[in-house]
Amino acid sequence: MNPQYTPADFKSDQSVRWCAGCGDHAVLNCLHKAMAALGVPPHMTAVISGIGCSSRLPYYCNTYGFHTIHGRAAAIASGFKIANPQMTVWQISGDGDGLAIGGNHFIHALRRNIDINILLLNNEIYGLTKGQYSPTSPRGFVSKSSPYGTTEDPFIPAELAFGARATFFARSIDVELETTRACMISAARHKGAAVTEILQNCVIFNNGIHNPVAEKTVRASRTITLRQGEKMLFGPNLEFGLVRDGFQLKAVTIGHDGYTLDDVLVHDAHTASDILHRQLALMDGSDLPLALGVIRDVESPVYNEALQAQIEEVRAKKGFSSLRDVILAGETWTVG
Amino acid sequence: MQAKLTKIRNIYLTLRCKIINLKSIKGQMTPNHTDDAALGVQELENVVVRFSGDSGDGMQLAGNIFTNVSASVGNQVSTFPDYPAEIRAPQGSLSGVSGFQVSIGRNVFTPGDCCDVLVAMNPAALKRNAGFLKRNGIVIFDVDSCKEADLKKAEFKTLDPIAELGINAQVLEVPVTSMTKAALEGSGLDQKSVLKCRNIFALGLICWLFDRPLEGALTMLKAKFGKKPAIFEANSKVLTAGFDYGHNIHASVSTYRIQSNPAMPGIYTDINGNTATAWGLIMASERSGRPLFLGSYPITPATDILHELAKRKDLGVKAVQMEDEIAGICSAIGASFAGSLAVTSTSGPGLALKGEALGLAVMAELPLVVIDVQRGGPSTGLPTKTEQTDLMQALYGRNGECPLAVVAPTSPTDCFDMAFEACRIALEHMTPVILLSDAFIGNGSSAWRVPQANEYPEIHPPLLPANKANGSWKPYERQENLVRYWAIPGTEGATHRLGGLEKDCTTSAISTHPGNHEQMVELRRRKIANIALDIPSQRVHFDDDHTADTLLLGWGGTYGHLRTAAAELNAHGRKIAFTQLRYISPLPANMGEILAQYKKVIVAELNTGMLADYLQMHFPAAEIHRINKVQGQPFLVSELIEKIENILN
Numbered sequence: 009m010n011p012q013y014t015p016a017d018f019k020s021d022q023s024v025r026w027c028a029g030c031g032d033h034a035v036l037n038c039l040h041k042a043m044a045a046l047g048v049p050p051h052m053t054a055v056i057s058g059i060g061c062s063s064r065l066p067y068y069c070n071t072y073g074f075h076t077i078h079g080r081a082a083a084i085a086s087g088f089k090i091a092n093p094q095m096t097v098w099q100i101s102g103d104g105d106g107l108a109i110g111g112n113h114f115i116h117a118l119r120r121n122i123d124i125n126i127l128l129l130n131n132e133i134y135g136l137t138k139g140q141y142s143p144t145s146p147r148g149f150v151s152k153s154s155p156y157g158t159t160e161d162p163f164i165p166a167e168l169a170f171g172a173r174a175t176f177f178a179r180s181i182d183v184e185l186e187t188t189r190a191c192m193i194s195a196a197r198h199k200g201a202a203v204t205e206i207l208q209n210c211v212i213f214n215n216g217i218h219n220p221v222a223e224k225t226v227r228a229s230r231t232i233t234l235r236q237g238e239k240m241l242f243g244p245n246l247e248f249g250l251v252r253d254g255f256q257l258k259a260v261t262i263g264h265d266g267y268t269l270d271d272v273l274v275h276d277a278h279t280a281s282d283i284l285h286r287q288l289a290l291m292d293g294s295d296l297p298l299a300l301g302v303i304r305d306v307e308s309p310v311y312n313e314a315l316q317a318q319i320e321e322v323r324a325k326k327g328f329s330s331l332r333d334v335i336l337a338g339e340t341w342t343v344g
Numbered sequence: 345m346q347a348k349l350t351k352i353r354n355i356y357l358t359l360r361c362k363i364i365n366l367k368s369i370k371g372q373m374t375p376n377h378t379d380d381a382a383l384g385v386q387e388l389e390n391v392v393v394r395f396s397g398d399s400g401d402g403m404q405l406a407g408n409i410f411t412n413v414s415a416s417v418g419n420q421v422s423t424f425p426d427y428p429a430e431i432r433a434p435q436g437s438l439s440g441v442s443g444f445q446v447s448i449g450r451n452v453f454t455p456g457d458c459c460d461v462l463v464a465m466n467p468a469a470l471k472r473n474a475g476f477l478k479r480n481g482i483v484i485f486d487v488d489s490c491k492e493a494d495l496k497k498a499e500f501k502t503l504d505p506i507a508e509l510g511i512n513a514q515v516l517e518v519p520v521t522s523m524t525k526a527a528l529e530g531s532g533l534d535q536k537s538v539l540k541c542r543n544i545f546a547l548g549l550i551c552w553l554f555d556r557p558l559e560g561a562l563t564m565l566k567a568k569f570g571k572k573p574a575i576f577e578a579n580s581k582v583l584t585a586g587f588d589y590g591h592n593i594h595a596s597v598s599t600y601r602i603q604s605n606p607a608m609p610g611i612y613t614d615i616n617g618n619t620a621t622a623w624g625l626i627m628a629s630e631r632s633g634r635p636l637f638l639g640s641y642p643i644t645p646a647t648d649i650l651h652e653l654a655k656r657k658d659l660g661v662k663a664v665q666m667e668d669e670i671a672g673i674c675s676a677i678g679a680s681f682a683g684s685l686a687v688t689s690t691s692g693p694g695l696a697l698k699g700e701a702l703g704l705a706v707m708a709e710l711p712l713v714v715i716d717v718q719r720g721g722p723s724t725g726l727p728t729k730t731e732q733t734d735l736m737q738a739l740y741g742r743n744g745e746c747p748l749a750v751v752a753p754t755s756p757t758d759c760f761d762m763a764f765e766a767c768r769i770a771l772e773h774m775t776p777v778i779l780l781s782d783a784f785i786g787n788g789s790s791a792w793r794v795p796q797a798n799e800y801p802e803i804h805p806p807l808l809p810a811n812k813a814n815g816s817w818k819p820y821e822r823q824e825n826l827v828r829y830w831a832i833p834g835t836e837g838a839t840h841r842l843g844g845l846e847k848d849c850t851t852s853a854i855s856t857h858p859g860n861h862e863q864m865v866e867l868r869r870r871k872i873a874n875i876a877l878d879i880p881s882q883r884v885h886f887d888d889d890h891t892a893d894t895l896l897l898g899w900g901g902t903y904g905h906l907r908t909a910a911a912e913l914n915a916h917g918r919k920i921a922f923t924q925l926r927y928i929s930p931l932p933a934n935m936g937e938i939l940a941q942y943k944k945v946i947v948a949e950l951n952t953g954m955l956a957d958y959l960q961m962h963f964p965a966a967e968i969h970r971i972n973k974v975q976g977q978p979f980l981v982s983e984l985i986e987k988i989e990n991i992l993n
Contacts, residue, residue, distance in 0.1 A: 020841070022853060051836045056678070059844075067841050067854065072833040074681055075843030077704050080674040083639075083666065087675030088833075090662055091637050092682035095833055113674070116667040315664075319657045326658040331626045334659060335613060335794050339564065341416040343793075344609020 012047055015040035020070045031182030031208035032062050035129060038185055039069070039098070042192035048096045055098045056085040058105035061136050062129040062208070065100045079110030082117040085124045093312045096196060097124045103144040104134050107163050111143070115172035120311040121200040125192070128165055128205045133214035151213075166289035166303070169203045170282055176202035177289060178302040181222045182209055187233055187300050194302045200310045221293035230293040234275045234301035241272060242297050249273075250288075250296070257287050259296050277305040390420075390449025392456035393550060395543075396473045397465030399442040400432050402543035405568070406463075407444025408789075410550055413560040415614045415791040418607070419448040422756075422904065423616075424455035424978070425787045429644070429727045436489075436497035441472040448554075451911075453755075453904035455788060457980040461553070462513075463546050465489065465520065467505050468498035474509045481513045484549060486542070488521035518589070520545050527585035528578055537575065541582040548586020558587055608793055616789040617756035617781055617901075618645075621689075621715060622652035624763025626659060627795075629685050631764075632771050632803035637684040638663040639675030641694065644727040645783040646717035649689040669697035673714065677701060680710040681842065683832035685767055689715040692734045693724065695778075696741065702776055703742045706868065708842040709820070709828050711770040711805065715763070718782040720976040729976030730784035732900060735954040738778040739929055745865045747872040749773070750929040752780040752900030757792040759785060762926060764800055765879075771805040773875055774827050780928070782950075784978045785901040805830055813837035818852040826871040875930050882932040886914050887921035894992060895942040899925040899955050902979055906948055909984035918992060925955070931962065939966045946971060946991055948984060 018040045026032045043053060053071040057063035059078035066073030072095070076084050085099040106114050106128050117124065133151065134140040140153035144165065148157040169177050176198040178191035188206060195202035207218045216223075221230045232242035232250065240250040241262075249272035251260050260267040277285070285304040292298060328334050393410065395403040404425055415421045426443040433440030447456040458478045464470035466489040477483065483506075495505060502508045506515055524545045528538045544565070551561055562580055569576035615623075629636035638661065640650040653663035662684075666672045673688040680686035690698065695716045705712045718734045720726025738750045749769050753762035759781055766777040806823060808831040819840040822828050831838035840852070848855035849863050884895065885907070898906040903924045910922035921942065925931070939945055939959070947956040948971035956970045971987045973979055 049836070051839050052834060054682075054833055066843070069841075070839055072681075072839050073841035073843075074678075074708070075841065075845065076674070076677070077700055077844050080670060080701065083671035083674035084678035084681075086666075086671075087637065087639055087664070087678030087680075087686070088682045089678075090664060090675070091635070091679035091684040091686070092833055095682070112667055113671055116671070315662065319660055319662070322657045323660060328658050330797060331623055331630060331659065332794060332797065334656070335623070336611065338613060339412060339416075339567070340611050340613045340794065342611050343418065343607045 013044040013049070015044045018043045018050055018053075018070055020068050022067045024068050025064065026061060027212055029209075029211035030061070031131065031206075031210070032065070032129065034182045034185060035062070035127065035188065035206055035208060036065060036068055038188040039065075039127070039192060042189050042196065043069075043071075045189070045193055046096070046196050048196075052094065053096045053098070054088060055100060056088060057081050057100040058102075058110055059136070060102035060105045060134075061210075062100055062102045063105060079105055079108070080113060081105065082110055082113035082124070082126065086113075086117050086120070086122045089122055089124050090312050090315060093123070093316065099124050099126045101126065101128055102135075103128065103130045103132060103142045103165070107165065107168065108143045111168075115168065118169060118172035118174045118201045118203065121173075121175055121308055122311045123200055123313070125195045125202045126204065127192070128203055129208045130165060130205055131208045131210040131214055132162075132217050133210050135210045135213050139213035164290065165203070165205045167286070170286050170289065170304075174203050174304065175200040175306050175308045176302070177285070177304045178202070178204045179207070179289070179298075179300050180204065181207045181218060181227075181231070181300065183222055184233075184300060191302060194305060198305055199313075200308055221298045230297050231300050232291075232297040234277070234288065234299055234303060236275060236277050236302065238275055239269065239272045240275055248297075257291070257296060277302045280306055390447050390452050390456070391461070391554075392445060392447045392459040393461045393463070394443055394445040394459035394473060394476055395463045395546065396441060396443040396469035397463075397543065398435055398469070399428055399430065399440045400435070401442065401465050402540065403442045403444050403465070406543040406547040406550075407446055409547055409561050409564045410556070411446045411448075411789060412564055412614045413551065413556045414446070414448040414554070415612070416560050417556070419791075420450055420452035421614065421789065421791055422447045422452045422455045423789045424784065427728055434497075436466050436468055436494050438468045438472060438498060441469050443469075443473055445476070453908050454978070454981065457982050461550070463550065465542060465546065466498070467495050467500055470505055471498050471500070471509060474511050477511065477513055479512055483511065483513050483515045484546065485515055485517050486520035486546075487517040488519050518549065523585060523589055524582050527582050531574075531578055531581070533574065533578055537578065541578050544579045544582045545586040545589075548583040548588075549590045551583070552587040552590030558583060607791070610793040612791050612793050614789055615756060615760070615792040616648070616787060617753065617759040617785040618648035618717065618787070619652050620756055620759035620792065621753075621763045621779070621781060621786070622649045622656070624760040625653070625685070625687055625713070625767060626656060626661065627760070627797065627800055628764045628767030628771075628803060629661075630797055631800050632685060632767065632805060634683065634685040634771065634805065636661045637676060637679035637686045638689065639666050639672045639679065639686070640664070640689045641666055641669045641672045643669070643691045643694050645719055645786050646689045646691045646694075646715065648786070649715060649717070669694040670701060673698040673701040673712075676712060677705050677708075677710060680705070680712050681708070681833065683830075683834075685713075685771060686711065687713040687715065687767075689717070691717050691719045691727075692721045692737065695734060695737055699742045702748070703744060703746050704844045705776040706742070706746050706748055707844050707846075709774045709868075709871075710776075710842070711774055711830070712776040713763070713766045713770050713779060714776060715766075715779045715781060717786040718780060726976040728783065730782045730901070730950065730978055731974065731976060732780070732782060732902070732950040733954070733974065734780060735899075735928070735951065735958070738780055739958065745869065747869050748775055748929065749777040749872060749875055750780060751777060751927050752925065753785060754900060754903035754924050754926055756785050756788050756790045758903075758926070760792070765926075768801070768803050769875055769878070771803050772827070772878070773825075773871065774806060774830060775872060775875075780900055782901040807832065808835065808838050818850070820847050820849060820852040822867070825874050826867055873930050876933045879927045879930075879932060881934045882923055882925070882938055884938060885922045886910055887919075890941070892919045892921040893942060894944040894946060895921045895923060895938070896946050896948065896988060897923050897925070897959075898948045899928060902948065902950060905979040905981055905984060908981045909979075909988060912981065912985060913988060918989065920988065920992070928955070928958075936963055939963050943967060944969055944991065946988060948972075948979065950974065950979070
């Protein structure tokens with residue numbers, strides 16, 4: 009913890025206007041705490057969002073903030089970070105904003121590995137337009153725009169992120185305050201594009217959608233919180249573990265069927281290969297527990313740094329100090 | 345051979361009558377006519393050459409080199425590359441013909457309606473371009489590419505293309521292909537590489553015809569092929585072979601010079617409109633101290649701006665190729681919020697995609713320059729051809745009441761000045777500005793004097809003063825001219841939130857209050873209207889004595905043609921005033937006053953009447969006549985004169 013800042017330093021004077029019981033409140037509080045913990049001053053922090061319920065978040069942070077247009081937060085945050093790389097940049101998007109209308113910018117921001125921290129608040133519904141299915145709603149989902157159930161499959165955000173070569177992917181649930189905060193801090197410390205998916209409850213239009221994993225009575229056994237260098241254990245008493253079973257992962261009870269603690273996998277988010285990271289990220293809480301925490305966190309060249317380095321290299325090599333120098337180095341003739 | 349020599353002599357004599365023969369004396373205002381008289385030379389101001397061939401034949405390169413060589417010996421130049429959208433259409437086909445027209449001489453404001461010399465590398469090029477040839481002009485035609493199969497590909501019905509096209513010109517049939525092959529015998533180059541040098545043989549021949557020393561062309565070939573010594577060697581051999589061919593078939597003919605108006609002393613370069621635009625942005629960055637950011641996506645005919653700025657990492661420019669047009673403008677908006685001079689470059693279809701984001705920049709009151717190098721539309725339209733059909737889109741193509749500034753450069757070199765102006769207005773008035781260039785001036789080029797930085801004003805964006813960075817500053821607080829302050833992220837005590845939602849005009853918090861919204865709409869409108877006080881008054885040409893009844897009025901890239909037409913009409917006793925708009929939104933403050941001075945206003949534009957409608961809306965009393973053309977081609981001076989005369993009568 010950096011003692012210099014408290015969460016209150018990052019709160020704006022605007023009253024928060026999300027519905028009572030909305031998961032966004034918890035996310036906002038976690039973000040204020042994470043910002044204080046990181047110790048980056050408010051004036052060196054920017055929060056940029058698109059459109060949707062969660063995209064109102066910048067108004068509630070006493071930082072530089074920009075509430076932009078639907079789907080474009082990743083592109084705007086990219087330009088912002090490239091232009092002003094000293095700033096710490098947070099991008100807030102929902103599942104509709106980030107993965108439907110903004111899907112193209114999302115994947116390209118990840119591919120470029122621009123140093124922005126993307127918080128993807130996934131409630132599997134369009135809330136601000138009052139209840140249409142989103143690109144993360146499951147097949148058959150009934151909503152105002154799918155009264156007979158959808159006839160399409162959803163994106164799994166992790167799968168999309170890995171497909172776009174994300175160098176950082178973490179996941180939390182709005183009710184998992186400590187994990188959310190820890191993921192945000194890790195995301196900010198990661199150099200490059202960082203995606204933190206937060207399963208968030210829409211109390212009005214999709215209440216309880218994450219209950220199969222989020223509900224208090226089942227959460228310990230249907231989720232696993234991954235920690236770097238630690239055994240992959242879960243359950244109310246950490247009695248279950250994840251082991252390799254051929255090409256698959258398998259959940260076992262320690263001490264049963266011959267499995268001991270030694271068989272349980274140790275998490276390594278920093279390993280370059282993403283194969284196990286993908287397997288972990290695709291566990292959905294049914295046969296295998298849903299993975300929370302930092303699933304992948306690897307180093308790779310960062311776009312804004314590489315651009316800056318290239319500029320410095322070219323400038324040093326060419327030695328131009330003004331436009332006129334450049335022009336005079338080309339084809340010219342003199343009159344007079 | 346004797347017949348051929350006679351033919352060439354005739355061609356030469358004709359050309360001599362066509363080309364102004366001036367002594368090359370620096371700074372001398374009037375040409376020395378003595379020698380001309382002795383030679384019986386008739387003065388004409390300029391000569392137009394058109395290079396044409398397959399789009400893979402390198403006509404643009406040959407044309408560019410000839411232009412640069414001519415400009416470097418002091419000619420005024422104006423070029424018009426006319427190329428197809430297909431990169432390599434089937435060889436020898438009509439759809440694959442690429443052309444490059446250049447006018448050289450004095451008082452050159454356009455690339456010329458028609459050409460004096462047409463270089464045609466194959467029958468298709470001849471067919472496509474014969475219509476551009478002046479009566480009694482000269483055709484230089486590659487006879488080697490005139491076999492039956494070639495003629496068939498170009499859809500000729502007979503074996504005599506010249507007769508079939510009814511060309512009333514002097515034809516110089518040159519075995520370009522076999523001469524090129526002969527020049528490169530033993531060079532070790534493969535057949536394909538040998539044939540790629542045909543354009544340079546034609547260039548050599550043209551250099552001979554106009555007495556252009558080969559050194560200049562060689563320097564440019566070196567710059568182009570320097571990294572491939574074998575190719576450079578081959579091209580320089582072929583260039584010389586082309587020149588010698590002309591020389592050898594008629595060695596006794598004297599040579600002549602073409603010269604331009606004496607230019608202002610200085611260092612000059614040849615510049616096309618897109619490069620000038622890119623450089624104007626850099627100059628604005630130097631004069632404002634704000635780093636330059638370009639967010640863009642490739643689109644014809646605007647991509648060269650991205651290319652040029654990508655090279656200018658050597659000046660610290662951040663040019664980013666984004667994933668689509670929307671990301672292009674959005675990254676620029678992000679960069680603008682972050683404190684950069686932010687720009688996005690595109691053409692009409694891209695501007696359509698950027699509409700919503702433009703509205704965000706209007707709402708957030710952030711500086712932003714949007715460059716639209718207009719092309720034929722709607723939809724994909726005519727990607728490589730010129731038009732002025734995006735005017736209404738630029739003025740109004742957004743949701744809501746969404747005013748912004750619109751400016752339009754008038755020539756390739758004016759692209760520099762107006763790009764600078766677009767940046768100045770954007771930065772000092774905290775608004776998006778659309779720069780409406782077009783394919784004609786974007787690709788066309790002229791000679792340009794390299795300016796000193798201090799010839800351009802310093803730009804002072806309204807950066808938040810230090811004493812206001814005290815934590816209580818509100819982002820929509822305005823100065824007297826209604827412009828808000830720009831607080832650069834990273835500044836302590838100035839954190840703030842912007843957004844696309846309507847804001848309260850005093851607290852800057854989100855507001856849906858009806859009266860507040862109307863007030864903010866009005867503030868945004870007046871903020872743009874105020875720019876009229878910060879731009880030059882509109883000037884009228886050819887009417888210093890205020891005796892003209894009729895005003896010819898255009899905007900943007902049609903300047904050269906309109907000015908030339910007006911000058912010719914006045915020279916023939918048809919009094920007509922002329923003005924070309926560069927500032928369209930807001931209009932110059934004296935616009936109404938000017939229009940009120942004339943009985944008739946003729947608005948000529950390359951669309952169906954967008955500026956005419958706009959002016960009529962603002963000035964209902966004006967008697968507006970229209971000259972419109974929507975063919976993807978620039979005006980011809982001749983057609984303008986004819987149409988203007990019809991209106992005058």
